[in-house]
Amino acid sequence: MKIIIAGAGDMGTHLAKMLSGNGHEITVVDVDSKALAEIDSLVDVVTVEGDTTQFSVLRKSGVRKCDLFIAVRSVENDNILSAVVAKQMGAKKAIARVDSSEYLEPNSKEVFIDMGIDYIFYPEHIAAREVINLLGHTSTTEYVEFSGGKLSLVAFRLELTSPLLGTKVIEESMDEDIDYRTVAIVRGSQTIIPQLDDHYEEGDMVYVIARNNATQRVVEQSGRNDVxxxxxxxxxxxxxxxxxxxxxxxxxxxxxxxxxxxxxxxxxxxxxxxxxxxxxxxxxxxxxxxxxxxxxxxxxxxxxxxxxxxxxxxxxxxxxKKVIAEVENINYISLAESIGVDTIINKKFITASNIFRFTMATDVQAVKCLTGSQSEVMEFIVKPNSPATKGAIKDIGFPEDAIIGGVVRGDRVFIAVDDTCINAYDRVVVFSMPESVMRVAEFFN
The missing domain is CATH 3.40.50.720 (NAD(P)-binding Rossmann-like Domain)
Incomplete structure (x- = not known):
């Protein structure tokens, strides 16, 4: 996919790093030559110096063959104008960052669609909503709902009082009709996709996919109580x-x-x-x-x-009891976690979560870039005849550094295991390491 990013600031740089790592052809455009030189030294991208509100600059950047145009400049009006012009000049999809909640109103969204902008996002608004959501789940470090709340991703750090300490992952999978599944364990700087004989240790950050009727029981496993x-x-x-x-x-x-x-x-x-x-x-x-x-x-x-x-x-x-901090410098995230900050929010990850689904060929309903593990959890709608429908999960060659956590099939919600068979039009929630995201998406397309 050919992607143009308007803006070489922190957010543009993060997007360029993330998207170029997934095999996309990235062009970054900015008026600041120093910012472009810095991003060029970090990432394999094409850089174009100029103002993306100008036709000549957009032509030079290859907008006529652009699959996705992302405007993340520092000035809101520049983003809106750049996205409108890019779409009119041939970009297949155009996305713009805005700085006003007024633009998120349904009537305002319709105006932007009429102008040609496919999607607008306000990172600060999304960050505030995440914080408010987490204040209702104080024992968790991350809490994300999928399929209208039928499935949830719950992340928590294991305290000394946790009943999970010393147990193996297999012990939570003994019931025939399990209602939650551990999809990742972060231990120190290592993210582990757990095998059945892996065990839990104090200080582990545990990521669990759970049915909505099981989230409270999952939280109790942390050894902490909601406040x-x-x-x-x-x-x-x-x-x-x-x-x-x-x-x-x-x-x-x-x-x-x-x-x-x-x-x-x-x-x-x-x-x-x-x-x-x-x-x-x-x-x-x-x-x-x-x-x-x-x-x-x-x-x-x-x-x-x-x-x-x-x-x-x-x-x-x-x-x-509950401490949340905005940490925009990615190099400081592990430091913040090590001193006991319960939850980290980062606008770069929030932006990536909102944009990433536009880069996939399959039907992605939601993407969440997880701060604590620097991985992704995604919700797909399975297309007919896709590789995921060709047998049980254990037999389809699903990537080892990804795991299917839960499935929504009509009114039925269940946790996936090795013998689970995926059907067309199922909604599936998948945890994946960054390097496998595109391969994972192919299984549902």
Missing amino acids: TIRNMMILGGSRIGVRIASELQNDINVKLVDYNADKAFRLAEFLDKTLIINEDGRDTEAMLEEDIAGMDAFVAVTGRSETNILAAMLAKRMGV
């Missing part, structure tokens, strides 16, 4: 922080901390039921005075990875 969130502190008056506060302030007690006095004053007018505090979240004494130790949840979303990690570390040390 009802009544008091929450948000660090950072960013778009993510403001969105979270505005959606939760009517239901729980919310404090929002920001070091910028002018911003804090403006936020106090907008968030009338949120307590706005003008302090530096890295100041231990100030945070103690604002009762960080009395919070049920702490969310650090300043936009600065280092600040978020330091503040999250303080919150964890003070005994806050």
Whole structure:
């Protein structure tokens, strides 16, 4: 697939790395020659210097033969205009990043479709929704629903009190009608696709596909209990922080901390039921005075990875039960996890999750790039006569570094095992390492 990425910033660079690794032909366009030189040194891509709102630059980038145009420049209007023009000039599909929730309204989406833009996404809005969802599942580090909630991916770290410690994966598969299955174990820096004789250790990050009636039992395996969130502190008056506060302030007690006095004053007018505090979240004494130790949840979303990690570390040390931090520097993610941050959110992974499905030939309903394991979980609709329908899972040559976790067949929902046979039009949820994603997709096409 020929893909053009408009924008060589952090997000554009991450997309180029991810998509080029799957065999696509990538062209990156930006006005910044230094940014292009840097991305060219990191990834095997074609770079074009110029403004993607200009016809001549789009022609030079090969837009007439483009299968997918992705606009992720820093300015919203540039993204919209670039995507519209690219589609009119021949791009088969055009996607644009926006910075306003107004554009996500159904009527607004129809306008963009009429303009030729196939999909718009607002990473900060999606990140806020993920945080709010996780606050309802405090024992988990990641929680993703598929097929309207019929199947869920649940991730949790094993505590010393977990009943799973020392047991083998095979022991959870002894029932004939199992309702959950471990699809991955992250131990240190290694992601393991578990075999039946693999066992669980303290500190493991465990990824499980579960039927909706089993998620609570799965969570209990972690050794932690869910906490009802009544008091929450948000660090950072960013778009993510403001969105979270505005959606939760009517239901729980919310404090929002920001070091910028002018911003804090403006936020106090907008968030009338949120307590706005003008302090530096890295100041231990100030945070103690604002009762960080009395919070049920702490969310650090300043936009600065280092600040978020330091503040999250303080919150964890003070005994806050659920700690979430935005970490945009991918190199810092393992550090944040090692100091006990419960959940990491990253806009690059969020963007990748929303774009990746457009690069596949098969019918992909959802893709989630998992922060903790840097892998993917996907929901496919199986096409007739596809390789997946040619026998039991154990006999079709499915990639070893991927695993089919669950199947939805009409009203029936079940967990897949080696003897499971996949039918046309089934919905299947698959966990896969990045290098096998395209091979996995071929099985359902």
